Amino acid sequence: MHNSDSQPPNGTPESGELGASSNAEFEALKARVAELEANNNELREIVLREKAELENQRRRLHRDLEQARRFANEKLLNDLLPIYDGLERGLSVEGGDVAAVREGINLTLKELLRIAGNNGLVQVDPLDQPLDPERHHAVSMVEAPGKAPGTVVTVLQKGYVLNDRLLRPALVAVAKDD
Structure with missing residues (x-):
């Protein structure tokens, strides 16, 4: 008897069909690998860009913080300049009346x-x-x-508080028990 089927007697496909099917699967897998590699490269670039952006932000923040630290007292010192000028003018006056000098010092202190x-x-x-x-x-x-x-009767040196924090206590003399 002669078998006219295209399959061999054991039921497996011929080597030609197996090759075509494997070849198609192989090509599909190669395409999938290429797609995943492209996706991986794209993600790697995104990560590198984000990392660079974070580093730039860190540098900007550090620079801004350093600038703020260096110039934190700028407003205060700018406000003090007229007092400095007034004291210099007062010291440059030759022979003046003590009452006028005292009044100038009092205004400067205020x-x-x-x-x-x-x-x-x-x-x-x-x-x-x-x-x-x-x-x-x-x-x-x-x-x-x-x-x-326990009552303060003499203040030897005034104290100071900065924004509710004691900067320097007042030095005082206190009344004692009789």
Whole structure:
């Protein structure tokens, strides 16, 4: 008997069909690999661009922070320049009356305190107030008839608070018990 089927008797495709099918699968896989490589290259470029952008932002932030640090006191110092000029003019005056010099110093001090206040500095002057160990430093106790014990009777050096933080405590003398 003669078999006229195109398949061999064991039921497997002929080598020609197997080759065509494998070849098509191989070409499809090659195309898929090429597509994935292209996608991978594209993603790699995106990552590199993002990394470069982050590095540029980091550098800009560092530069801006450095500039802010270097010029943080610019406004304050600019406000202090007229006081500096006034003190120089006062020192350059030859022979003047003491009252006028004193008045000029007083005006300069008021202006200095105004500028300091605008920048968050508050003077602590606790005269006739109870001692506050958080803001005052008692350096002596003195007899003070008519004053309650623990009351500040003399301010030796005023204290200062900067934006609610004690910068320097006031040095005071306090009334002692009779």
